[in-house]
Every structure is written in C-alpha cells, then in structure tokens.
Amino acid sequence: MKHKAHRFxxxxxxxxxxxxxxxxxxxxxxxPTPTEGWNTVWHEVLIDLWVIGILxxxxxxxxxxxxxxxxxxxxxxxKKLDFRQALAWCLIPCALFLADDFMLAAKGWTLWNTQxxxxxxxxxxxxxxxxxxxxYEYPNGVEISSTDRDTDKNLFGTEIMDGDLVIPxxxxxxxxxxxxxxxxxxxxxxYRLKEDIMPGRVTYIWFMARKPxxxxxxxxxxxxxxxxxxxxxxxxxxxANYDTWLAKKKQEATLRRRTYAANIIKR
Amino acid sequence: xTVATDGIPEDTxxxxxxxxxxxxxxxxxxxxxxxxxxIGSIAALLVAGLMAMGIRIEQTYVGESGLIxxxxxxxxxxxxxxDAYNAALYFHGAAMILAFLIPxxxxxxxxxxxxxxxxxxxxxxxxxxxxxxxxxxxxxxxxLLSFIIPDAPDIMWTxxxxxxxTTSTNxxxxxxxxxxxxxxxILGAVNFLVTIIYMRAPGMGWNQMNMFVWTTFAxxxxxxxxxxxxxxAVTLLLLDKYAGTNFYNPDAGGDVLLYQNLFWFYSHxxxxxxxxxxxxxxxxxxxxxxxxxxxxxxxAVWGGIIGILVITGEVWVHHLYIAGMPNWIRIGQMIxxxxxxxxxxxxxxxxxxxxxxxSITYSTAMKYASANMFLVLVGGLTxxxxxxxxxxxxxxxxxxxxxxxxxxxxxxxxxxxFAAVYHWFxxxxxxxxxxKLADAAFYVTFLGTQLTFWPLFxxxxxxxxxxxxNYEMFPQFEPYHMxxxxxxxxxxxxxxxxxxxxxxxxINGPKVGANPWKSRSLEWTHTDIxxxxxxxxxxxxxxxxxxxxxxxxxxxxxxxxx
Numbered sequence: 098m099k100h101k102a103h104r105f106x107x108x109x110x111x112x113x114x115x116x117x118x119x120x121x122x123x124x125x126x127x128x129p130t131p132t133e134g135w136n137t138v139w140h141e142v143l144i145d146l147w148v149i150g151i152l153x154x155x156x157x158x159x160x161x162x163x164x165x166x167x168x169x170x171x172x173x174x175x176k177k178l179d180f181r182q183a184l185a186w187c188l189i190p191c192a193l194f195l196a197d198d199f200m201l202a203a204k205g206w207t208l209w210n211t212q213x214x215x216x217x218x219x220x221x222x223x224x225x226x227x228x229x230x231x232x233y234e235y236p237n238g239v240e241i242s243s244t245d246r247d248t249d250k251n252l253f254g255t256e257i258m259d260g261d262l263v264i265p266x267x268x269x270x271x272x273x274x275x276x277x278x279x280x281x282x283x284x285x286x287x288y289r290l291k292e293d294i295m296p297g298r299v300t301y302i303w304f305m306a307r308k309p310x311x312x313x314x315x316x317x318x319x320x321x322x323x324x325x326x327x328x329x330x331x332x333x334x335x336x337a338n339y340d341t342w343l344a345k346k347k348q349e350a351t352l353r354r355r356t357y358a359a360n361i362i363k364r
Numbered sequence: 365x366t367v368a369t370d371g372i373p374e375d376t377x378x379x380x381x382x383x384x385x386x387x388x389x390x391x392x393x394x395x396x397x398x399x400x401x402x403i404g405s406i407a408a409l410l411v412a413g414l415m416a417m418g419i420r421i422e423q424t425y426v427g428e429s430g431l432i433x434x435x436x437x438x439x440x441x442x443x444x445x446x447d448a449y450n451a452a453l454y455f456h457g458a459a460m461i462l463a464f465l466i467p468x469x470x471x472x473x474x475x476x477x478x479x480x481x482x483x484x485x486x487x488x489x490x491x492x493x494x495x496x497x498x499x500x501x502x503x504x505x506x507x508l509l510s511f512i513i514p515d516a517p518d519i520m521w522t523x524x525x526x527x528x529x530t531t532s533t534n535x536x537x538x539x540x541x542x543x544x545x546x547x548x549x550i551l552g553a554v555n556f557l558v559t560i561i562y563m564r565a566p567g568m569g570w571n572q573m574n575m576f577v578w579t580t581f582a583x584x585x586x587x588x589x590x591x592x593x594x595x596x597a598v599t600l601l602l603l604d605k606y607a608g609t610n611f612y613n614p615d616a617g618g619d620v621l622l623y624q625n626l627f628w629f630y631s632h633x634x635x636x637x638x639x640x641x642x643x644x645x646x647x648x649x650x651x652x653x654x655x656x657x658x659x660x661x662x663x664a665v666w667g668g669i670i671g672i673l674v675i676t677g678e679v680w681v682h683h684l685y686i687a688g689m690p691n692w693i694r695i696g697q698m699i700x701x702x703x704x705x706x707x708x709x710x711x712x713x714x715x716x717x718x719x720x721x722x723s724i725t726y727s728t729a730m731k732y733a734s735a736n737m738f739l740v741l742v743g744g745l746t747x748x749x750x751x752x753x754x755x756x757x758x759x760x761x762x763x764x765x766x767x768x769x770x771x772x773x774x775x776x777x778x779x780x781x782f783a784a785v786y787h788w789f790x791x792x793x794x795x796x797x798x799x800k801l802a803d804a805a806f807y808v809t810f811l812g813t814q815l816t817f818w819p820l821f822x823x824x825x826x827x828x829x830x831x832x833x834n835y836e837m838f839p840q841f842e843p844y845h846m847x848x849x850x851x852x853x854x855x856x857x858x859x860x861x862x863x864x865x866x867x868x869x870x871i872n873g874p875k876v877g878a879n880p881w882k883s884r885s886l887e888w889t890h891t892d893i894x895x896x897x898x899x900x901x902x903x904x905x906x907x908x909x910x911x912x913x914x915x916x917x918x919x920x921x922x923x924x925x926x
Contacts, residue, residue, distance in 0.1 A: 173656030286827030297614020
C-alpha cells in the first residue's frame with residue numbers, strides 16, 4: 098500500500114513537471130551551444146592556470162625566502178649543469194608545456210567547431226552596423242534600430258524597448274553582419290561571443306537562448322565618439338511571445354509605411 | 365681568470381667635466397645618449413600616466429565626470445566627453461608603447477649597458493646613435509603637439525582603418541610619430557647588431573655574453589625585420605587618408621583587414637621587443653643579487669630567447685581572432701600562440717633556477733625583481749586563455765585583455781625599467797638611490813597596481829568592454845571601477861615618491877664605491893664608478909672561461925679574481 102502511494106506521488110510529480118513546461122522540453126533542441134561550451138572550457142582553463150600559478154608562485158616565494166644571504170660576502174652555490182642535466186632541464190619542461198598546450202588546443206578546437214558551425218533549422222537575422230547603431234532585419238522584413246530606447250510596457254509582462262533584439266527561446270539564431278562605415282564588433286556579453294563587423298565582408302555569429310532572459314549586446318571594436326553608446330538589449334522570450342511581438346512589429350511597420358505613403362500622396 | 369687590466373687606476377683623467385648643455389646636445393657618447401633616452405621615455409611615461417589618470421577618473425562612475433577634457437588640454441570644454449576620452453586613450457596607448465617602453469628598454473637600457481657589458485668603448489656608429497636619439501625626441505615632440513592642435517588624433521594606438529581614414533581628427537600626427545620612432549628603431553637596430561657582433565671584447569664568445577646583451581640582440585633583430593612592415597602599413601594609411609588611394613577601402617577594391625594584418629605582424633613582435641630586454645634586466649639583477657650563475661644559460665638563450673625570435677612572426681593572428689579572418693588560420697595560430705609558452709617557460713625556469721641555492725641580498729632593484737616574478741606569472745598565465753581562439757571570442761576587447769597586457773607590459777616591463785634605473789643608478793650618478801623613500805615608493809606602487817588591475821580582470825570576465833568612457837548598460841561594474849581608480853591614485857603617489865627619490869639621490873645621495881653590488885659583469889669590474897668617454901681605462905680582454913656570472917669558484921668559494 099505504502100509502496101503504491103509512493104509510486105503514485107512520483108508519477109504525479111513527473112506529470113506536474115511536464116505540465117509546467119508544456120511542449121518546451123521537446124522544442125529546445127539538445128545541441129551544444131557556444132555559451133555553455135565557453136563556460137565549461139573556461140573553468141577547465143582556470144584550473145590549469147591556478148595549478149601552474151600556485152606551483153611556480155609558491156616555489157618562487159620559497160626560494161626568495163630560503164636563499165637570503167647569510168652573510169654579505171657569501172656567494173650562491175648553484176652548480177653548472179652538465180650536458181645531460183641541461184638537456185633534461187630543456188626537454189622535460191618542453192614536453193610538459195607542449196602537452197598542456199596541445200590539451201588546451203584540443204579543447205579550444207572542439208569548442209571552436211561548435212562556435213562556428215551553424216546548426217540546422219536556425220533563424221537568420223541580418224545586422225547592419227553603422228556609427229553608432231545596429232540595425233536588425235528579421236526574416237519577415239521587420240527592422241529594429243538599436244538606438245530606439247522608447248519603452249513598450251504592455252507587451253506580455255516583459256518591458257520591451259523599441260531597440261531590443263527580441264529572440265525566441267530554443268531557436269539557434271544566426272547573425273549575418275556587415276558594416277556600412279567603419280569596423281564595429283558584435284559583442285554578446287552573456288552569450289560569451291563576439292565577432293567584428295566590417296565593410297566589404299559578411300561575418301557571422303550564432304547563439305541560442307535556453308531560457309527567457311535579458312542580456313546586452315555591445316559594440317566592442319573602437320568606432321569613434323559614441324562607441325560606448327552603441328549597445329542594446331537582447332531579450333529572449335518564449336516562442337509564443339516572440340510571435341506576438343513580431344506580429345505587432347510587422348503591423349507597426351505596415352502602418353508606418355501606409356502613413357508615409359499617404360503623406361506623400363497628400364503632398 | 366679574467367686578467368684583463370692590471371687593476372684600475374685611481375683617476376684615469378678621462379671622466380667628463382662639469383655640466384655643459386652643448387656637450388650633452390652634441391654628444392655621441394652612448395652613456396649620455398642612454399640617459400637622454402631615459403629622460404625622454406620617463407617624460408613620456410609621466411604624460412601618458414596623466415592620461416591614464418584621466419581615463420580612470422572618467423570611468424569611476426557611470427556617466428560623465430566633466431574632467432577628462434582638462435587632461436587633453438581642452439580647457440574651453442569644446443570637446444565632447446567621448447572625444448576627449450578617446451584622445452586621452454590614444455595618447456596613453458601610443459605614448460606608453462612607442463615612446464616609453466620601446467625607447468626605455470631598447471633606447472636607454474641598451475644604449476647605456478650593451479657597450480659596457482661587452483667591453484666596447486662605444487657603439488659601432490656613435491653619430492648614427494645620436495641621430496636615433498634626436499629622431500626619438502622629434503617623435504615625442506610630434507606626439508605632444510597633439511595636445512595643441514585642435515583635432516587631436518582619437519584613433520587608438522592601433523589606428524585601424526576605415527575609422528582612422530574617415531575620422532575628422534589628425535591621423536597624420538600618428539603616422540609621423542610612428543615614422544620618426546620607427547626610423548630611430550631601425551637605425552638603433554643596425555647600430556646595436558653591428559656593435560654586438562663585431563665589438564665584443566677580445567675573447568668574449570657568444571655564450572659568454574650577458575643575458576641582457578642577448579635579449580637586446582634578439583629585440584633588435586625583431587625591430588630590424590618588422591619595423592619596416594609597420595612603417596609601410598601606416599604610410600599606406602597616410603596615402604589613403606590624404607592622397608585618395610584605396611589600399612584599405614573595400615568599396616574601391618582595397619582590403620579592410622590588410623592594415624590589421626600588417627600592423628600586428630609588427631606589433632606582436634614589438635611585444636617581445638619590450639618583453640625580452642625586460643627579461644634581460646631581470647636576469648642581470650637576479651644573478652647579481654643572488655650571486656649565482658644563470659641556471660641553464662645555454663637553454664635559456666638558445667631555447668628561450670632564440671625560441672621567441674623564431675616563433676614571433678607566426679602568431680600575429682591572435683590579435684585578429686574576432687576580426688573576421690578565415691576559420692582555419694584562427695585555429696592554426698591558436699596552436700602557434702599556445703607554443704609561446706615553451707620558450708617563455710624555459711626562461712621562467714631559468715629565472716627561478718638562478719635563485720635556487722643563491723645568496724640573495726635585497727636591493728631595491730631586487731625587490732622590483734621579486735615583485736616581477738608575481739607579475740610575470742599573472743600576466744603570462746592570463747595570456748593562455750587569450751591564446752585560445754574559442755576563449756578569446758568572449759574575452760577579446762574586454763577589460764580582461766586590458767588587465768592581461770597591463771600586467772605583462774605596463775607592470776612587468778615597467779618594473780624592469782625601474783629595477784634597471786635602481787640597479788645601475790650608481791653607475792650613472794656615482795651615488796646610491798637606496799633607502800626608505802625607495803622602499804616606500806616600491807611598496808606603494810606595487811599595492812596600487814594590484815588594486816587597479818585585479819578589478820579589471822574580474823569585470824572583464826563578466827564582459828566589461830574596453831575603450832568605453834560610459835558603461836550605462838553595466839551599472840553593476842561601478843564598484844570595481846571605483847577600486848581601480850583608487851588604485852591608480854596610489855600608483856601616481858608611488859611614482860611621485862620614486863621620481864622624487866631619484867632626483868634627491870642624483871643630487872646628494874650617498875657616494876658609492878666602484879662595484880657596490882659586487883657584480884662580476886664588465887660594466888662594474890673594469891670601469892670607474894662613472895665610466896668616462898671610451899668607457900674602459902684600458903682595453904678589455906676576457907679569458908675563455910670567463911662569464912659575467914662566475915660568482916663562485918668550482919669549489920664553491922667566492923671568486924675574487926678580477
């Protein structure tokens with residue numbers, strides 16, 4: 098009886114879990130992303146650095162204290178290495194350093210392939226950078242300008258600004274980027290990514306949000322007077338909310354175009 | 365052993381007379397040229413340091429401080445905060461690297477020490493040496509003029525086009541500064557390579573040279589090969605901006621990345637032009653103060669110094685990891701860049717090993733050298749993630765990278781410079797600069813540097829962008845910027861104490877004997893305390909088993925032969 102009750106509650110829990118995220122688990126593709134990859138490798142690199150740092154640091158500090166001159170005329174008694182010792186003190190450290198280098202290179206290369214290989218089924222947003230603004234063009238033609246800082250308060254509970262780069266959760270996003278004047282750079286701070294944007298060459302970057310959140314995209318290549326004013330928010334929202342937002346933007350754009358045309362006709 | 369002279373006469377009658385300005389201006393003596401390089405580079409350090417203070421003050425809080433305009437000489441407040449900040453940042457970077465670190469280490473230190481260390485009466489071409497110095501001074505003058513002209517350059521020390529071409533500010537001042545300092549470097553390179561190859565004291569083999577001479581040799585090979593590339597890059601920039609050519613203009617068939625490749629093809633090796641002589645100074649100070657032979661000398665030279673020389677031209681793309689280069693080259697140069705750890709690691713092991721079983725006396729220079737062990741570790745190890753392409757896609761252009769190169773260049777190389785000034789202060793002035801004031805300046809400066817740059821590592825990992833005067837999108841970083849600013853004020857206080865101490869000691873510091881550190885190197889053993897014209901009272905020859913580091917005899921007793 099007791100056993101049965103236990104099983105019952107467990108199944109309830111499982112059901113509750115799936116109920117709370119209707120369809121979400123199925124929607125978010127289970128692929129490695131640049132963001133999680135970066136965080137993992139960063140922690141491994143940090144361990145590597147701390148081990149080497151503490152080893153050399155403590156050894157150096159020990160030598161500095163231990164080998165203080167006992168009397169002002171004393172001289173050091175370091176021996177001249179013979180050929181075999183000298184060779185060993187060259188080859189063994191070289192081998193160790195190279196082993197560490199190649200280990201890091203292998204980890205770095207693996208992550209690099211994730212960072213640069215665009216997954217299937219991704220959504221493309223075109224970015225045009227100029228002094229000092231990013232313009233985003235969505236697949237359906239909606240354009241967002243990063244310098245619009247007006248706030249749209251009443252959209253699905255999240256405060257959305259006109260210049261926000263709004264993206265759906267669980268969808269790999271590719272930014273296809275070009276500049277119309279000088280070199281800029283697309284720095285997705287919380288997604289651990291950046292790539293320069295320049296005239297005459299198209300560059301790309303891909304990322305994916307797993308949860309609704311708000312982060313920043315900043316220009317990170319020096320571009321003049323208002324370099325530090327060239328930024329906007331990246332707002333990841335659920336697919337449903339994204340569709341609502343995009344439809345609203347599309348409507349606004351159509352309205353704007355009609356008003357514009359009407360004005361011209363009037364004139 | 366080193367039977368070179370029959371002892372040094374009391375007065376050779378060859379020392380310089382009293383101070384005559386004309387003598388200094390027209391001098392071709394490498395020691396005076398070295399001291400004038402020192403004065404020029406310290407002047408650049410102070411002005412560029414003042415810019416750094418302005419930068420820190422501006423970044424202390426989110427939003428405008430209203431003070432940065434004063435730092436760049438815009439007292440009327442005509443410039444926007446962004447423009448004034450950019451002008452200050454341009455001057456800080458360009459002056460620190462091109463007018464302080466490179467001329468300080470390859471101008472002052474190389475000039476003053478190389479002929480003395482190899483037993484030569486002067487450099488091979490003394491008049492060309494004087495020309496180098498005056499080109500350097502002209503370069504400094506042109507750089508300083510940017511505070512007077514209304515359109516001060518704001519293109520950062522890297523000067524990337526198209527911005528440096530389309531900006532309304534005066535890119536020509538940047539180009540001409542680079543030209544003048546570049547010519548000075550190329551002439552210096554020819555001069556010192558010839559000097560080191562042909563003017564070593566009879567008997568001095570390559571493997572008997574001081575480590576500093578080796579590092580200078582390697583640094584000048586780098587200058588000779590790579591400076592012309594930089595000169596070409598900035599000349600094309602000048603033509604693009606003022607003569608209407610399109611080398612870097614993609615709309616007219618030029619290449620937008622060409623400049624970055626040329627620039628870093630020089631400017632990465634330039635890092636070693638700074639790092640190597642700084643390491644050389646460390647070796648000299650440590651071997652002298654620990655009274656010990658260099659650990660594994662031949663491996664440190666042929667594996668470490670020459671290793672860096674071999675690898676230096678194949679790693680520049682690590683400055684372009686996010687610049688839109690092809691994927692394959694970003695991976696290829698990740699591997700070459702990581703391999704820099706091999707020669708640098710061999711040098712670090714040799715450095716640590718030189719302390720092993722040493723007999724260390726803590727002069728002020730040795731204190732700087734001890735601090736440098738920490739700085740080189742932090743600066744070197746934080747370079748490892750930056751060598752990895754896939755890590756750099758986040759860390760690049762953040763204050764993490766900024767803190768990294770400040771540890772290795774701004775702190776390590778500058779502390780080496782300061783150590784050099786303290787270590788050879790008796791040689792230059794006949795007086796000692798040691799004492800409580802020197803110690804206080806050292807501890808205060810060290811504390812300040814740590815307070816300034818550790819917060820920048822932390823917020824860099826969280827994504828604080830470089831070259832931002834305002835960071836309203838990241839208000840959470842404000843406390844860290846505050847600590848960094850406090851640190852910069854402490855550094856400024858320490859630097860002021862140090863300069864005060866140098867001036868005080870040069871005028872009435874205690875006089876010292878001919879070899880205050882009991883060094884075995886020629887510049888101490890075979891000259892008067894202040895070397896006169898021609899350096900050595902009698903021509904120097906060294907024996908086959910002489911080295912500058914033979915402090916102990918084979919049986920471990922102190923070597924007292926001369």
